Amino acid sequence: MTRLVLTRLATGIITLFLTAFFVFFAVQALPGDVAAQLLGQDATPEALEAMRARLGLDQGVWVRFADWIAGAVRGDFGTSLVSGEPVAAGVWSAFANTLIIALPAIIVGVAGSIWLGIRAAARRGRATDSTISVLALLGMSIPEFVVATVLVLLLAILLPIFPAVVVQGPSASFGELAPAAILPAVTLIISMAAYIIRAMRSSAIDGLATEYATLSTLKGVPRRRVLWRHVAPTAVLPVLPIASINVAWLLGGVVVVESVFNYPGLGKLMLDSVSTRDLPVLQAIAILSALVYVVANLIADLTALTVDPRLRTYGRRARGGDTPTPGGPPGHVDAPTPHAPSGRPDQEVTA
């Protein structure tokens, strides 16, 4: 178990390093000149040269990479090319703003979606199921910027309940941001929910079809109890990785949604940094997003390990030369749906 956790941690760190490497060189390859971008269309060639030298852009690319990695390990991402302020402070405050919309969206979104998915599975084929499935499909197929625009149109312009955009900028206080965070959060919930609902629904349907669920039902356990006590905990397992990917997507800053609402979060900071070629900020955001992905996946894996004893024991047995159990290899947690043999001939396994 400890060994497994350590392996996961090491993989995480390697992933982060590789990300840093690719991000750095991808950013170098971006078209456009930082100095030209900084000084604007009006700059003279001499001013451009002076600016390039001041930014250290005349040094070799490997030297700059080494410098940057050394700083990044200590949490120092250098100073912004544009504002001259330390990058780390700006990125953390933007990340904190993103949390204001992302945390409620995660809590409401994940819990609500799991509940809806299980409901749909329990009412399979009935009106509740169809309604939930159709809504989920709609949420999945409408791009989030359309959802955002429609919400603004309805709830900010036609019925002025919420502000349409954040006007105060990066210095906005929590009190100013909170009312403006509601529409973005709702937008995120809508675009995220569909994936989790659908995964949860198929997983729960499979769970209801297992032999132990059938046995409980035959023994006379109330259907409600079968669903929530026996089926739901196991059925959540394969949904965890999907939820964790969505959580990471949210925390990484949702560029389009933040831009539509002029919300001073990580996504908007990233967009602004791309357009002003603020490379240090861009690199720091990419690393932070990678970190969030790694951590979210780690948490999902560890939760799966806690819930499912088969995953904990498998590693030991495999080294002993045993053949894999029907529970599946550790990669199992990454698969969107579990392999579960159907106990009832009238219910096909839904993928």
Added chain:
Amino acid sequence: MTHPIDRRIFLAGLVGGAATVGLAACGAPPLTVPERAATGAAVPGATMRIARPAASAAETLDPASALSAYEYLGAIYNRVVRLDRNGETVPDLATEWSSNADATTWTFQLRPGVRFHDGRPLTARDVRYTFGHILDPDTGSPQAGPLALVDSMDAVDATTIRFNLSTPNAEFPSLLTAYQCYVIPEDSAGEIGRTGIGTGPFVLESYEPAGAGKVRANEDYFDGRPVLDAIEFFSIQDTSARVNALLARQVDLLSQTNLDNATARVVAGSPGTTVARVENAQWYTIPMLATSEEFSDPKMREAMKLAYDPRRVLATALQGTGTPGWDNPVPPQMAAFTEVEREYDPDKARALLKEIGREDFRTKIYTSAYEPNFTAIATSFAHQVREAGIRLDITNVSADSYYTQIWMAQPLMVSYWFTGRPIDQLLNQVFRTGSSYNESAWSNPQFDDLLDAARADTNDATRLAKYQDAQRLIVADGADLTPVFGDRLVGLSTNVVNYDEYGFEFDYLTIGLREER
């Protein structure tokens, strides 16, 4: 989680669609927007909210800088002289000015009794310091080039400043009207970017680069107190977010935003918001790179001109909101403008192409979402020149590298400038051989000589004639096409009265709100 539909196009379609459904009309009716902004009595003591796109997080209140927070400048500073609606130089801090016989020495009399916001009196030393700061190479001011002819400056007495020039320039005062030339207090360059201490109608209360800021009325302003009590500025980078803020009544006016036709329709049709025009504010150009293989031949350039009708570009691309350009870069409202006859004759263009052996000429015309009308203009232009057998492939590229990768690098593209440059600066900056703004890399010694002769000519009438000859030369031989001047479509609340803007001038004194919110 990416989506194949372009977001802007979609949004325009969505909002535009909503408006059309509201009108219960099939097919888009012609765009109608009011000619003038509302006028009338304003309530005293109001605060106006203006949304603007920020230059970048490095923006500053130092007017000399290339990254100045442009909207604040006119509110908090004054220049020595400014431009009127016709492009003539008129008093601001200076009340009168004169030159010696050969226009190498210019003397300006400053208004007495003017005070900076911190109480210090304005003197000639402040003006001298301001221009020293602009000319300092470390400042990197875009106006340093045009002002390089200033040899030295003398603060003759408290209210008299003298400029000694290295070459004669009869149009020198017009060079001081640029928005980089706002006057700052002596020895303030180090902190002016944050303090914003000027002599203007508003006093800076707070300011954050790329964030929000506020100015309040200057009770002590020499030209009378402004109508508004305060103005709040907000930075909203995304254009559709800026429009949403206006529609949701979070702001009263969008600055530096030219609404595209679909959005203008929505803003004009929504309750509480309207659209005002800044006449001929956008000068659209199609530079044909004179150094390129495609357009080095003057006959080829002539054929490009003959092949298209600016009136049709105006009617289709801008839906009539502007003036046809006929390849003369001087906007018609300027006093120095002269009407130059230019034919529209696709058959003649075709014959010219045949003559130079380019009957099936084909190249790319670059455009981007950098400005909302670029692609419409490129499309309309490409469609028309086809009649003369010229095939242009419209190539849409990313907006953020448009001016670094395409501009002055590709043979054919769509570009634009704000109008509002004085005649001397306009012709010298954009058309003179070797100027860093000469976007078509056109070089014509006769034209350069004409500009030099005009600068040395102290007789107003003959100088004007030279500038008009220069315009004829551009239309005949130039490489930078001017298809149209577009009106800037400005979104604002119906609550705003006495909004007036032209060129780089904004009337902060009389603008007001009809009622307090």
